[in-house]
Amino acid sequence: MTAFTLSEATAKALVRASTMGRPPARSGAPHPTGARVRRDSIEAGTFEEAFFAVPAKGETDRLVRAARAALDAGRRVKRAARAEGRALSAAERALAAMTAGAVRVYEELCTLARLNRGRVYPSYDHLAQATALGRATVARALHVLEDAGFLVRQRRFARVEGEGPQWAQTSNAYRATWPARLAALLPRWLRPAPVPDCAVQHAADRAVDMAAMRRGMSCREIAEASVGGALGRVLAKLGAALDRRDDSGRESHDDAQPLPDSFKKGSNDVGLVGQRRLA
Numbered sequence: 001m002t003a004f005t006l007s008e009a010t011a012k013a014l015v016r017a018s019t020m021g022r023p024p025a026r027s028g029a030p031h032p033t034g035a036r037v038r039r040d041s042i043e044a045g046t047f048e049e050a051f052f053a054v055p056a057k058g059e060t061d062r063l064v065r066a067a068r069a070a071l072d073a074g075r076r077v078k079r080a081a082r083a084e085g086r087a088l089s090a091a092e093r094a095l096a097a098m099t100a101g102a103v104r105v106y107e108e109l110c111t112l113a114r115l116n117r118g119r120v121y122p123s124y125d126h127l128a129q130a131t132a133l134g135r136a137t138v139a140r141a142l143h144v145l146e147d148a149g150f151l152v153r154q155r156r157f158a159r160v161e162g163e164g165p166q167w168a169q170t171s172n173a174y175r176a177t178w179p180a181r182l183a184a185l186l187p188r189w190l191r192p193a194p195v196p197d198c199a200v201q202h203a204a205d206r207a208v209d210m211a212a213m214r215r216g217m218s219c220r221e222i223a224e225a226s227v228g229g230a231l232g233r234v235l236a237k238l239g240a241a242l243d244r245r246d247d248s249g250r251e252s253h254d255d256a257q258p259l260p261d262s263f264k265k266g267s268n269d270v271g272l273v274g275q276r277r278l279a
Contacts, residue, residue, distance in 0.1 A: 077092050106141075108122075219239030223236040
């Protein structure tokens with residue numbers, strides 16, 4: 001039986017109390033900073049330019065009307081399914097999950113998108129204060145909106161000033177979108193107009209041009225255009241090293257320059273001389 005002194009027992013109790021509530025690291029040791037970064041998080045400041053989109057004139061109002069209509073449609077779907085004795089489909093379950101609190105949170109997000117040119121990254125505390133709802137209700141509303149397709153959410157983390165690399169979770173980034181999976185369940189007047197054929201052709205031509213441009217890019221340029229932040233800088237260095245190795249090890253034959261006729265004639269003469277010597 002192991003015996004502990006009073007000081008040793010007190011020290012062990014203090015260590016256990018200081019590590020309670022913190023997720024253990026993979027090695028079993030407590031997290032060095034106590035700051036938890038959630039899964040699928042991206043560093044703040046590395047992706048926002050490609051994530052956010054400036055809403056068109058009247059787009060946020062149309063999305064809010066669609067959310068309100070989805071709330072009413074979800075109630076009708078639940079009543080109809082209960083009367084018919086059938087189970088709801090996946091899209092109908094997402095529609096039936098809409099609540100008045102979710103619509104209120106969506107109104108606030110659309111207002112921020114309209115005022116800030118699409119840059120929406122409020123905290124839970126801000127949404128709770130602006131909507132007069134609790135944090136738990138706001139969290140559930142965001143999950144319902146994301147599941148229905150009204151919202152795209154991206155978790156973010158930021159660097160914490162201090163000794164060594166330290167990170168902390170920060171507010172999420174949000175983008176209001178049209179719920180394509182619920183379009184057939186919403187009123188007809190809310191459905192978006194079909195895309196013109198000229199726009200479809202323009203998108204196809206642009207995809208072909210982008211593919212051709214990527215084929216002509218170097219490894220470094222592809223890394224810089226695809227990934228941002230610290231990872232992008234590391235990949236860009238690796239791509240530059242690959243480009244240097246390819247340039248020094250071999251020549252490109254994609255667009256080979258044709259040889260002049262004089263060079264071809266001289267090569268043929270040399271070949272004939274060699275054949276005569278062997279004969």
